[in-house]
Amino acid sequence: MKTDKFLPFFFLLPLLFVYGVLVIYPLTTSIWFSFNDIFYDLNPTFVGLNNYFTLLNDPVFNQAMWQSIIYTVGSVAGQFFIGFLMALLLNQKLKGTKHFRLIFLVTFYVSTLIASYAWFIVYSQIPPGIFNNFLTMFGMQPVGWLSNVNIALFSVTLANAWYGASYSMLFIEVGLMSIPIDLYEVALVDGASLWNRFRHITLPLVTPFLISNLTLITMMTVNFFTMIFIMTNGGPIFATEVLALYMWHQGFSWGHWGIGATIGVILLLINVGILVFFRYFLKKGVLK
Amino acid sequence: MKRERFVAPITYTLLVILAIFTLFPLIWMVFYAIRPRHEMFKFTIPSTISFENFQLAIDALGNPFINSLILSLSTSIINVAICFLAAYAFSRMQFRGKDIINDSLSVIYSIPGIFSVIPIFILFKSIGLLQLHPYISLIFLYQTNVTPVSIWMATDFITSIPKDLDEAAHMDGCSTLGILFRIIIPICAPLLFTMLLMCFIEVWNEYLLASLFIKTKDYYTYTVGIENLSTTAAYTHHGVTDWGFLSASSMIGFLPIAILMVYTYKHFIKGLTKGAVKL
Numbered sequence: 001m002k003t004d005k006f007l008p009f010f011f012l013l014p015l016l017f018v019y020g021v022l023v024i025y026p027l028t029t030s031i032w033f034s035f036n037d038i039f040y041d042l043n044p045t046f047v048g049l050n051n052y053f054t055l056l057n058d059p060v061f062n063q064a065m066w067q068s069i070i071y072t073v074g075s076v077a078g079q080f081f082i083g084f085l086m087a088l089l090l091n092q093k094l095k096g097t098k099h100f101r102l103i104f105l106v107t108f109y110v111s112t113l114i115a116s117y118a119w120f121i122v123y124s125q126i127p128p129g130i131f132n133n134f135l136t137m138f139g140m141q142p143v144g145w146l147s148n149v150n151i152a153l154f155s156v157t158l159a160n161a162w163y164g165a166s167y168s169m170l171f172i173e174v175g176l177m178s179i180p181i182d183l184y185e186v187a188l189v190d191g192a193s194l195w196n197r198f199r200h201i202t203l204p205l206v207t208p209f210l211i212s213n214l215t216l217i218t219m220m221t222v223n224f225f226t227m228i229f230i231m232t233n234g235g236p237i238f239a240t241e242v243l244a245l246y247m248w249h250q251g252f253s254w255g256h257w258g259i260g261a262t263i264g265v266i267l268l269l270i271n272v273g274i275l276v277f278f279r280y281f282l283k284k285g286v287l288k
Numbered sequence: 289m290k291r292e293r294f295v296a297p298i299t300y301t302l303l304v305i306l307a308i309f310t311l312f313p314l315i316w317m318v319f320y321a322i323r324p325r326h327e328m329f330k331f332t333i334p335s336t337i338s339f340e341n342f343q344l345a346i347d348a349l350g351n352p353f354i355n356s357l358i359l360s361l362s363t364s365i366i367n368v369a370i371c372f373l374a375a376y377a378f379s380r381m382q383f384r385g386k387d388i389i390n391d392s393l394s395v396i397y398s399i400p401g402i403f404s405v406i407p408i409f410i411l412f413k414s415i416g417l418l419q420l421h422p423y424i425s426l427i428f429l430y431q432t433n434v435t436p437v438s439i440w441m442a443t444d445f446i447t448s449i450p451k452d453l454d455e456a457a458h459m460d461g462c463s464t465l466g467i468l469f470r471i472i473i474p475i476c477a478p479l480l481f482t483m484l485l486m487c488f489i490e491v492w493n494e495y496l497l498a499s500l501f502i503k504t505k506d507y508y509t510y511t512v513g514i515e516n517l518s519t520t521a522a523y524t525h526h527g528v529t530d531w532g533f534l535s536a537s538s539m540i541g542f543l544p545i546a547i548l549m550v551y552t553y554k555h556f557i558k559g560l561t562k563g564a565v566k567l
Contacts, residue, residue: 007464011377012389014370015439018431023396025411026404033407086306092299102550103307106314109549111493113511114538117518118313121320121531127329130316162309170557194292216398223400226496230515244402251406252500264403271399 030268033261040255051262060238061246061263068243071157071228072221078161079217083168084210088202090169091176108166116230119159120146123231146232149239156228156240163227164220168213175209176202215278219271243267321535328532341536349537351506352513356492356541359423359509363430364487368480371435375442376468380454397436409500422501429497433490438483441558445479446472482555485548492545510541 009016034051036044055061086104090097107115122130123145132142145155179202187197225245228234234241234249241249244267251260323330324338377383378390412418412425449472457467473480495511502512518534 005383008377008381008383008386011373011381015374015435016389018370018428018435019392019396021411022401022404022408022429022432026401026407029407029411030403033410038410082306082309085302089299089303089306092295094296094299097303100303100307102553104310105549105553106546107310108553108556109489109493109545110314110542111495111511111538111545113493113495113515114317114542115313117514117534117538118317120529121316121535122313127528127531128331130312130331133331162313165310174557194295219398220400223402225402229496247403247406251409257406257410260406264406268399268403271403275398 027268030261030264033258034265036258038256038258038261040257044258047258051258054259055262055266060241063238064241064243064246067153067239067241068222070153071160071240071242072218074154074157075160075164075221076214076218078158079164079168079221080210080214082161082165083170083213084172086165086169087172087176090173104166104169106166107163108170112163112226113230115163116159116227119155119162119227120231123155123159147236149236152232152236152239156231159231160221160224160227164217168217171213171216172206172209175206175213178209179205211278211282215275218274218278222270222274223267243270317535317538320531321539323532325532328530329528341532342540344533345537345540348517348533349510349513349540352508352510353540355507356509356511359426360488360491362423363427363491364484366427367431367433367435367438367487368483370431371438371483372442372476372480375439375446376472378439378443379446380451393436393439396432401432405497405500418501422503422507425501426498429501430487430491430494433494434483434487438486441555442476442479442483445476449475482552485552486556489545489548489552492541510537514538514541 033044035046035048037047037050038044090101090104120129125132125142125144125147128136128142129145131145135142143151146152183201183205184197187201192200223244225242225248228240228242228245229248232240234245243263247260247263247267250256250263319334320328321341322337322339323334323341324336325340327335378386408429409418417425417428453471454467457471462470493511494509495515498509498512499515502508505516508516514534514537518530518537
């Protein structure tokens, strides 16, 4: 059947328009904006690489960079291992596991706002939240989970790992389901133990999915700050400020759009770096 | 299949521990929602079940809920149209650049769009979209949310419809558009519904961008409404966020999603399967 030469593009036009404005346009302009000093909508002035130097000398930016790394590594590790464990348990296909899947999926469906406030109540110090009530019940001092400078970053990381675990679970489950069941039956006949079956059948076959999952959740976590935004808004004294949140603050709270766009460019470069690292470096290395 | 005897008990124990870990913050929200308002911050089991908080939440958030419904529905209808048209082109037509566009979808899926929020905000402000109506900007911005997954799902589904049907209709003198509207779309009705629900859930739950674009009380979506109202004077207890109001309104907001969740999670898994293979 012959199709018109222009007809496909007529069908794709809405998609291309949306992506043109929402992906291609910001990609190119944010690089341009990062070379300009823009304060609200006052006239932008070209300042070259000045924004980048400003950020390099900005102590909050450096702090945010380190905190981003801790936050990302912590929540990726948390959600990956919890999600992997959930997927492995569900994949045992015992009676009633379907209901457990639905329970785990609640965090996948619940709004970020609701999840953040649920943890806000868990962590609250005045009035005492869930953790602090349990602590006082066992005769310990209440802890400022979100107000103590040394603990706050750990608290938001834990909440984020909790929130993201179900996504990893779904993703890894897809990988586990793709493993043919005959392999396990043959291994059972040969008398392979549970650990050996996991080590020699499950792990090698599911590894490509694990790496895809790690790639996606790492990139998502680097850019995801809504929970921090609601729970602490970067405080106390920037103790939970991560890179993406700092971009938001510079851009929308303080009106430094030029600096904000510069952080956006840095974020984009980090994302591309993560993508390249996982897809071309790690994947090739592991799958050899 | 025979297994080791210890597998089942250990599996169930771990599953229960993980289920408690997953649910405990949300369960406590339920407790705070049904607690009478005079014992709002108490930790004990509520003395009586009271619906005062729900009453407050419905009174204050009736309008935001309707706003959320309008915003989510209009976004998802437009999104389904865009995705379906693109998926139809991908699965039934041959054209140059098909592979490039298809590959770029997986890049767009994997790179989160938050870096672009400042340039887009400046653009919308300078062309006057921001001042026009917050929902126009939001409906447009939300179009990237689930689009790649939706397109992959729809492309698969349409590819699985036998081409003989198209050809038979073509023989009978049906035009390309006629084939699309009379044959493909009726077969795809369940698919379209799933795509609609997926986008609906995303937009219903969205908070960050909505909080950036919606500044007037009349336009509050329910997430922005909860955030703003639970910390404003009327619902604040001695400067502390009102947990009762907050919990009750969160539960009401999650209710429609909880119902949809049971119907959609299998499709989400299928969509993810597609995504996992593409990456």
